[in-house]
Amino acid sequence: MVNDALLKDVEDELGRGPWRLRFANHVEAHFEADTQRQRSRNMVAAGLISALIYSLFLVNDFSFRPDAFTTAVALRAGVMLPVGLSILWWVYRGVSPPVREILMASTVICATVISCVIFASSTAPYSYLDVFSFGLILVVGNIVYPLRFGYALVSSALSILIASAFVVTYDPMPTEAKRLAIFTLLANAVFTLVANYRLERSERLSYLHVLREKLRTGNYLKDNEVLSQLSLTDPLTNLANRRQFDVEFATRWREAVEKNTWIGLMVIDIDHFKAYNDHYGHPQGDDCLRQVANAMRLHSRSADLVVRFGGEEFVVLMAEASPEAAEPAAERIRCCIEALQIANAGLSSGAVVTVSVGVAVLPPAMGMTADDILSHADQALYQAKRLGRNRIWMTNPADDSTEDDATGGSDSAYQ
C-alpha cells in the first residue's frame, strides 16, 4: 500500500517538466534518505582534495608575491585549512541535507574571501593575476562537490560579488585586466552552473528510474509470494493443502534420513461425516470442517504440519516423533475434536462429531520409501474405523513381528 503510493508519486515526478529539480516532499524525503550518506562521503572526499590543492597555492604565493607570503600562510593554513577540515568532519559525521549544503557552500565563499584578501594584501606586480584562478573555486563548488543547484547559484553569486569588490578597489590592477577578470569569473560561473544543473538533474532522474524499478520488482515479488501462498493453502480451512504436504514431506523425510530421527504421520478422518452433511446440509458441513481444522491446529505442536488432505480427511506430519511422543499427540487431537461437542444428529440423537486417527512412526533410515509411511498410516486409520471409530490406532512398521502395533490400537486405551 505504502509502496503503491510511492510508486505513483515517482511516476508523477517522471511525468513532470524536465527542468524541475526538487521533488514533491514525499519523494524528496526518500531521495535524501537513500542518497544522503553516499553524498556526504563524496563531498568530503572532494573537499579533502580541494583543500590540498588550495594549500599548494602557497608555492605560488611564495614565488610571485613574497611580500604577502606570511599573510598567505596564516590565512590558507591557519584559517582555511582548520575551518575547512572542521566542516568536512561535521559533514562526514552527518548533518541534515540543508545544513550539509550550507556548510559546503560556505567553504566556497570562505575560500573566495581568503584568496581575495591574500591578493589584495600584496603590491607585487603580478599578484592580481591570481584573480584569474578564482574560477577554480567555482569549479570546486559547482562541479567537484557538486552543491545542489540552488546553493551553487547563491554561493557563485556571492563569490563573484566579493571578488568583484576586491578587484574593482585594487589599484595596481589595470582597468582592462579588471574587466577581463570579472568577465572571466562571470563566464566561469555560467558554465559551471549549467554543468551543475545537468549533473543534479541526471542524478535525480537516475534515482527516480532506479526507485521505480525497485518498487515494481518489489510489488511483483509480493504478488508472487501471495500467489504461491494461495497455491499451498486449503481455501476452506486455511490449513496446508496436499501440494504443501508433498513439498514439506519430501524435505522432512530427507532431514530425518540425514539426522537419523523418527518421522511420524497421523491420518485423521471425521466419523460419519456423510450423515452430518446429509442432515445439516453442505454449508454447515463446511462450517464443521473449519471448526475441526481449527481445533487440530490449536492442539498440534508448532513444528507439526497440519494438512487438509481432501474432503473430511486430514494429516498431521510430525517431525522427530518417537512412538512415545506420537501416541499422546494423536490422542490429544482425538480428544479435542470430541470436546468440541458438535452435535451429529444425522447419526443419532446425542451423537457428536468425532474423528478416527491412524498413526505411523518409523526411523527413515530403516530403508522404507516415503510413500510407505503414508500407506501404513492409512492402514492404521482403516483399523481404527473398523474397530468402531472415535479412536486412534498406531502402527510401527519398524516392528516386523506384527503388521500393526496392538499397544497403540487397543480400544480401551485410546477410545
Ligand SMILES: Nc1nc2c(ncn2[C@@H]2O[C@H](COP(=O)(O)OP(=O)(O)OP(=O)(O)O)[C@@H](O)[C@H]2O)c(=O)[nH]1
Ligand atoms: N461439507 C463438506 N462435505 C464434504 C467436503 N468434502 C467431502 N465432504 C463430504 O464428506 C463425506 C464423506 O463421507 P464418507 O467418505 O462416506 O465417510 P463418512 O460418512 O465420514 O464415514 P466414515 O469415514 O466411514 O466414518 C461425504 O458426504 C462428502 O460429501 C467438503 O469440502 N465440505
